[in-house]
Amino acid sequence: MNLKNSRILIIDDDTDVLTAVRLLLKTEAKEVVTEKNPENIRHLLAKQSFDLIMLDMNFNSTIHTGNEGIYWLKKIKEQTQQPAVIMITAYGDIDLAVRSLKEGAADFVIKPWHNEKLITTIREALNKKGADKSSGSLVSPATAGKTVIGESAAMKDIFVKIEKIAPTDANVLILGENGTGKDLVAHAIHKQSLRANKPFIKVDAGALTETLFESELFGHKKGAFTDAREERIGRFEAANGGTLFLDEIGNISLQQQAKLLSVLQNRQIIKLGSNEPIPVDIRLICATNLPLAELANENRFRKDLVYRINTVEITLPPLRKRKEDIPLLAQHYVTVYAEKYIKPNIQLDKKAIDKLVEHPFPGNVRELQYSIERAVIMTEGDTLSASDLIFSPIETARMQAEEEEQDLKLSSMEKNTILRVIEKHSGNITKAAKELGLTRTALYRRLTKYDI
Template sequence: MKKASVLIVDDDQDLLTAVRILLKPKVKQVIVERNPENLLHILSRNEIDIVLLDMNFKSAINTGNEGLFWLGKIKGQYPHIQVVMITAYGAVDLAVRSLKQGASDFIVKPWQNEHLLQTLEGIFEESKASGKPKVANLPTRDESELVGRSAIMEDLQYKMDKVAPTEANILILGENGTGKDLIAQALHKRSLRAKKSYVKVDVGALTETLFESELFGYKKGAFTDAREDRQGRFEAAHSGTLFLDEIGNIHLQQQAKLLSVLQNRQVVPLGSYQGIPIDIRLLSATNVPLKALADESRFRKDLIYRINTVEIQVPPLRERGEDIVLLANHFLRFYNQKYHKHIEGLEREALNKLRSYHFPGNVRELQYSMERAVIMSEQQSIRDVDILFSPIEKEAANDTGLATAAVTNQSLEEMERKAIQSAIERFNGNISKAARELGLTRAALYRRMEKYDI
């Protein structure tokens, strides 16, 4: 990099100063500029190898994504110049679009200096060696991880490929049943920590008393039943990935304790005063929309920024129409093997029934329906009569598969309560069977039973 000339364009003076100090001893020339309007003039008067370009400026260009505008200007006049986009956690979707429009890579701020230097060095060396713009190397996908060929899923996969190898904390958002757990597993498998431990915790199911002992561990004698030292989930995930599911459901007091651990990068087990350093990559998930999560009476904003360096939105199944048949056949193959069946496929009427349904329970509901169909079918193929939808969800759809009735939250909760009561009575109190019938986990069913005082 000693022969490289770098231009940094950002309207944050503190960032420009910091990057200039970092790069000055590493490269031949560093030029900084706050106003993107001067960008092309600078390029015309200097031999620039790499431009570090911010995605957003307080400028007169009213595009909403100025970075893409200036990227197009650079590539239009100077196609040989490598451009690395600078983005905040909320604009990663724009940064991914920039890669398709000619950017060499992007970095998310705040970044680690070593990562920035490695990124710039790799881009410079490869461009000089080949004489061609560098195309970002993406990790190899395991196509069995996620099933889907729709455009929205391809965009999701592309974004995952970019962020997975980084150390960025990721918040996975999406409705119940969309596959947030699978997304987390896929991110770990594609990360640089893939060979290390992957630890999942359903924090939404932890009581206040269990929260600290499960996450942070405890020492023998810390409380009545603490008969031996126990390692917490943070410590178990050291050097690997920790996935906190249902993080939107934890209380403010628990949030404060979690924030302290993430800030200090150490845990203090119950009954101890000695902190234990932790090195984890944090993934979190919630079905709570980000706008609702940003309500400080519900969730701390400082914690949101800690867990949400990059945000991944998992689409509901109703927005992935072309994936429904693909997923149905995937589940058919899976349950054929599991239950030693030899069902050859789905009849046209069965496929039409699936396509016309809006799946309020998302992929989980489709999986439930296909498992039941495979179990109950006595034919060589799945018929439309074999496919039944979840009793919790089906009331939300009319005959065309579109939820058109104006149903209040109270009536939806009443429908859910009745469906749960009916399932429990039908299986004579067997929670495992009732949960399976409803398409829920045992833990999720217990939470709903507690919610409705069943």
Template sequence: MLDSKPLLLVVDDDEDVLLTAKMILRTQYTVKTLSSPKQLETQLNSQQVECVLLDMNFKAGATTGNEGLYWLRQIKKHSPQTAVVMNTAYGDIQLAVSCMKEGATDFLVKPWEKEKLLTTIDNVVKLNRSQQKITTLKSAEKALNADIKQSTGELIGESSAMQEVYKTIRKVAATAANVLILGENGTGKELVARAIHQNSPRNSERFVKVDLGALSASLYESELFGHVKGAFTDAKEDQVGRFEMAHKGTLFLDEIGNISLEQQVKLLTVLQNRQVYRVGSSKAIDIDIRLVAATNQPIENMVERLDFREDLLYRINTITITLPALRDREGDVELLSRHFLKMYGNKYHKSEIRISDEAISHLNNYSWPGNVRELQHAIERAVIMCDSNALTKEDFPMPSKRKTQDKPASLKVEDIEKEAIEQAIEKHNGNLTKAADTLGMGRSTLYRKLDKYGLS
């Protein structure tokens, strides 16, 4: 990305100027020379040029600088992030001002001294790199601030099923292996992804999350790979994609089972080449990320149905971690209930509130189709609505059924998911917003699943 040797392009019709500039600058830069500006667009589209040293006049006898201004505009149009230093034998303050207004970073008058040329180019490249880093940081800050607002919590559980998960996390975190996390909605897939990052050698770098299920087809490439100014109608400025944001860190692709085959192809290409192209640009940007993906979909079945590419599955699941459902985590319902009770008791200034043994027994007998997230919401609601210092069975208005009775006739993930959706909708009397919240998914995702299962 920005840590390679800078590529400098010198454009001048004087071969002596080109040779001299190359000799002076080649120790610190990769220098390419052009005797005609007509080749500029090809060079800018094929490589990441950080700075252009551009002559102002190319026709014999020309002194107005109009040619240089024209090509300056073309450079900023095709490659806004490229710095431009104007180079002329005619020192004209008004011409320099015009260049600056059109986007030039600095101005040199020929003949220049070696030290003056080196100092000017060094300062321009450093300034340009700083501006690019600021652009990256602003994009990352905006995305990460939105992510931070979503409380993620921590992994909690002492059951044997969760101990196996912890053991796998410890083993895989120290490696660079790609990880696929499987599990029902609300089981804590994002928490596992964050735990892998926090225990990895990349923990000082960014953890960047992308909710693929919430991305429309039109935003997919722009969000993941970024775009350049003017790439489409609303592209008012350059935007860094999530892959670039996660450079040197961890990229978490949630709900990867929800993307289309066309989107899968684009993702596979990036993962194979370790390069991205911003929308509207033909320049490759190298990326170094640790990939963690997650889905609640039966992804092996999707491969069999040709709904998910087998080569992409192999690429993302070097290691697979399958999270257990809450109903299969012996003892964790009580542990989690007391944890959430303490958390929400403090939040709502009811720190003295307790939970009765009868309520714990009631919670243990429920199958929790929404898993940990549903339990968390149930405890929060109970704390808010409770008028006494103790939560009882009546504070949790869900069916009290033994887990053995709650098990569906089919053990297929799709059938279980369909039943969970039906239960959530029934529980909230057809209110899809509340049903989606209970299930731990967005409304758009719920609508797609309603259509998929013929429930709409």
């Protein structure tokens, strides 16, 4: 669903919020309607159709349930219309906002928000709504939207795997370098699963400290620790009935692994500060940039946990190994960012495509995406040429550092080999050169190079 063609309804009893969002979206959407009183929702939906509703979590209304936003969300879901709903919440109501995802909300935003982030959230909710209205396939090679894209043999194999495993409840481990799209594959599996209408909760497991791990994943009771001023549900409970996606699972400690394994074996959690077990029904998807061989190292990762999370594995190839997908991906991002920055009809010329295909993309699809976004922003014409494309200096510097490190390793190996052979022949350069397959002159050059 295109934001430019969308009709958006904003419901909040704060006039300042209504004004701010209306002004922000005035030039972005086709129509923006604001309403202070949620009790007018039925009348508004009967009068006209909306593609998206932004709904506040709390109103000074006659309902007085303490969670008025959930009440009105359910009322919206009862209507014939099925607009995407984004909840507006304050930081202290995040638990209610997470609960709203279980009740069918597309997403939530926290006040105060950054305008660009809010527009991105709205676009994603509309794209998701558009995808739900289509055939339901999130892995069609040529679809535009936040999905997996590719026509290469490697990606077609991925699509077949997703199609086979998505309807099951099998735990999935997604492997691949950073930037290959592991989170998109996780979304695709969820959207094609029997849990598609239930929550999809993502957790960056590698970013959780030892102290936050249990609280974030399992929740806590009020007073469980110094800053626990109210009870909070964890991500496992928020994902109940749906899918829990643990990203960067390879970065969690052995102690965290033990706690996670216990929950996965027993299918129940215990909140911090409580002794009462809570059953959870989740489909688990994990992702890591570590190769499977490193996960098999028990000094780093518990083997019993690897078996638990790895019923089926999907390995995403780096972009340099599926170069035939680069033109398709590039055109997809040109379309996305041309719409975002209001620069329609932008095209890539042949030399630009050739330059993209020749680049090794150490940052994978993410680097390609950022390169295209920058080019769209900077161009003044309707055609992106090779000169418009500038690749990430961060990735280029990293690649150069890795190459230099590899050169140092090779040089060290060569030096050590020469020393061993010369020692073996008691300093006889002629015999040493013969065994090394070098001329005496070439060996002398290496002796000078390595200061031997």
